[in-house]
Amino acid sequence: MDYVELHAHSSYSLLDGASHPEELVARAAALGMPALALTDHDAVYGAPAFQRAAREHGVKPLFGAELTLAGGHHLTLLVEERSGWHNLCYLVSRAQHAAAKGEAFLSPAELVGCTGGLIALSGCRQGAIATALRQGRRRQALAIARRALRLFGRQNFWIELQNHLLPGDARLQRELASLAAYLGVGCVATNNVHYAEPSARRLQDVMVCIRHLTSLDACHALRLNAEYYLKPAGEMQALFSEHPEALANTLRLAERCQFELAFGVQELPQYPTGGMSSSAYLRRLCELALEERFAPTDEQARAQLLHELAVIERAGLANYFLVVWDIMRCAREKGILGQGRGSAANSLVAYLLHITPVNPLARGLVFERFLSDERSAVPDIDLDFQANRREEVIQYVYDRYGRDHAAMACTFATFQARSAARDVARALGLSTAVAEAAIAYLTTGETPAFLSEADQAPLALLLELCAQLEGHPRHLGIHSGAMVVTAAPITSRVPTEPATMPGRSVVQWDKDGLEQVGLVKIDLLSLRVLSAISDTLALVEETTGETIDLPGLTYDDPAVYRMIARGDTVGVFQVESRAQTQMIPRLQPRCFEDLVVAISLIRPGPIQANAVHPYLRRRAGEEPVAYLHPLLQPALESTLGVLLFQEQVLLIARDVAGFTPGQGELLRRALGARQAGAEVERLRGVFLSGAAQRDVPLEVAEQIFEQLKAFGSYSFPRSHATAFAVLVYQAAWLKCHHFLPYWTSLLNNQPMGFWSPSVLVGEARRRGVTTLPVDVSRSRERCSMEGDSIRLGLNYVRGMGEGHAQRIVAGREQAPYTSLEGFCRRTRLPRRLVEHLIAAGAMDGWGVARRQLLWQLAALRYEAEEPELDLSYVEDEVSLPALSDTESLLMEQGVTGVSTGEHILAFYRAGLQARGVLDSEQIRGCPGGRRVRLAGLMVVHQSPPTAKGTHFVTLEDEKGLVDVVVRPRLYRQVRHVLRQPLLLVEGIVQREGAVSVLATGIRRLEG
């Protein structure tokens, strides 16, 4: 006798279910269960993962949810067919929107008219009917059942029987069955599953405690036994021996439910084309753009356009492109900088529509990497917008399609073992010492010595539960920027919930889930460098009246490439990291394509931090440019015979084995997939036979295929690197030709990039551009240009809110600030903020020492805007020693994060020079192999996983930055020293294009 579980919770019943949907499915499959329902609380978060796992295991997925009704009762709903799914999504949305975030309840009246296609089960012990019976209110139970019968109909309302061997369960089962018989309604048996295996009961108890913020000892909501696992038919039979039909009915219902989650591009709203077909409209747009941007004789462009439009039309994607084009067009009209990233840059259509910034022709880009007849799924078009104005783009989409037709994809914050440790420790009732020991162990792998004998076992239990908890969803996280737009009301396709931001809603699926079920999303991402570029253009216009023609740049300014090639890349998007600055001088980029290569070479992967890349060797002439076979040359020539780009895999497959580019893309994906196995073998056969037809010797063809396998999955999308290279060039060009406004804009858009504002200020100083400190009489709300200098903005003072800054500026416009007292009384800023301003040197302009000002502040009585403890005393004037230069500097750095005066190393320089310690400029001039000592402020400390224990430290002094390499053995000796900011390093200069120092000893800098 078979059985199907119709009521099961995964961990997407947040902090209530203890198994992933995949685990439930796997167990169902192991038990030979033909189908399984997923009914999470007021949500379908897990439905996409559930469907995918179910298909993989050959289990039929049944969809549904357990709704919480107003009053707290539970109702189990199953989707019988498509209309049921629409109604379920609608009802779940109503339940979510009716309550505070994280809660849901549905008013029963909402069920009226929304029950079509749904099968209702009367619920668990907390169902309205079961509750009434348990309380002895038979008449009420009957009335509720009759209402449900009217709402759902006799075929679609079933009484749910459960037996968890709780006291009273047997009796409740009898009474429910008797009620069902009385009404002529059927019964189904369910187990209200909360975990797949009985052993997960512990995790479930812990989750409940976390939810109730209490310990296991104190929790009243724990279940009395461990019977809530997915049970085999045999066990269910024993529990329902008096009602065998209840088990058989589970199969009947499972068979009736016929629904799968499968959406497509047809769900998108139609872009209004005034009667033309989307394809025709798209064609017209492209043709107009072609005329405008290409020569009339450009046959290649015309042919490519026709080809792309044909593929797009066959894939049914014309409308999709119009929707994306429309969003970009709106951004452009509002002057918001934005561009597409990723594989979209392979498309000429995308370029013509101003979705992407580069012309793919003659750049080695391949359309089929983006879209082809062989792979015509909706392509991912990700759009980057300037971070500070992305919200306007999002609002445009809401306005254009309607609040009921647009929503953001959700994200799930999951438990991490370390951050979960405190929650689990509290649930177990363990002391903070044990919790800290667990965190220490999870961080370093070592149990701290302070832990007592008695605490060892609890620690082990804590660690075990943390490991089990890890990866389960904790709550909804910050949304991602992916938007879903639908022609039908969105709540008929997927439930929505209110987002934390007012006026926004999120759907119950994340990007992965949406992709799995085929619901189209458009990624609207933020990129701060675009904000910095935009701000720079505005500053230039404001101060000089000049309008920089960004689209008009020709990407071939030698001064820009010279700057990049010498490693002068601090502040330049994508190429400023330590790893980049070490590599770029070897690369010596001279043209735009070299920037594309630079971006692609440095990434995590099997390329060891110190391993020399074959491309760089060939570029330096250390190795000849060679091809395994001449047929490889067209694809690999631009990269000196080395396979760097994903697009090259497609070209090679075409040139060597006659694959269509679309087939080449399928090959590339198969090579990159984790469990490709059989497919890769099959494609290998096709590749070899195609190669044979082109007279490629078998061993050579095999070698080429092996190379595709080895490098193919680590190669980078050229299109993405190309789109980003545009921004690299723009940033570099601005740094090169408009340093002051660009740097001011960088400082105004932190945090961004690789370096801290402190390093940026140092860079400016080294180029002769002073950064002036915060000044209450001169600083604006944000950093600004003052003559040839940068004036730090009020935004750099810790604790300064926008409102505070505005008050200072507004007050100053009425009359200047001439004293502390006047300033405080007029701005009424909170005392600690005034302290910060003093510490930042913002009031130095009055010629009063900072210590004096702080003293005055303590004695000053004024009405700050926030009520404060009045701890002032009236004191006589006191004469205080002035702050030393270093103290001043550290004080400023403490509240602003930067020091606008000298670099701190300047105060040590005389002494260092006397001891023969070099500065960074001198280091840069040393020959390789020389033993040196240098000192500096540590501004970066990295230990990339690929470096296998080698650490990289960057030191900064008045003259610049030096990279220091710390091998694992030395690191173990000096790891504590590396917590100090000022270091003295002994080591050997290494010159490999760029300069670095291989450390032999590191000490704290003293004196």
Next chain:
Amino acid sequence: MTRLWPQGTPITVACDDAGEPQRFVWQGERHSVSAVVGRWRLDMEWWVAPVRRDYYKLSTEGGLLVEIYHDLAGGQWYLQRLYD
């Protein structure tokens, strides 16, 4: 009046093939089970001293109504309650 043994008083129980109690001996006296009136399972307190018990509420042929449980960890049976 009900007699309750909070810690349970040990008894020996004979079960049938399905594990259902048939007879038990308490304080030297034999009792035959006439009906299992209720059963439930407790599995609690796993984090301190686990309580894992199968409970049975039984009527005996001698007219008694009792609550016994089987301690699943140790295997011993106990009489918990005697109803009047």
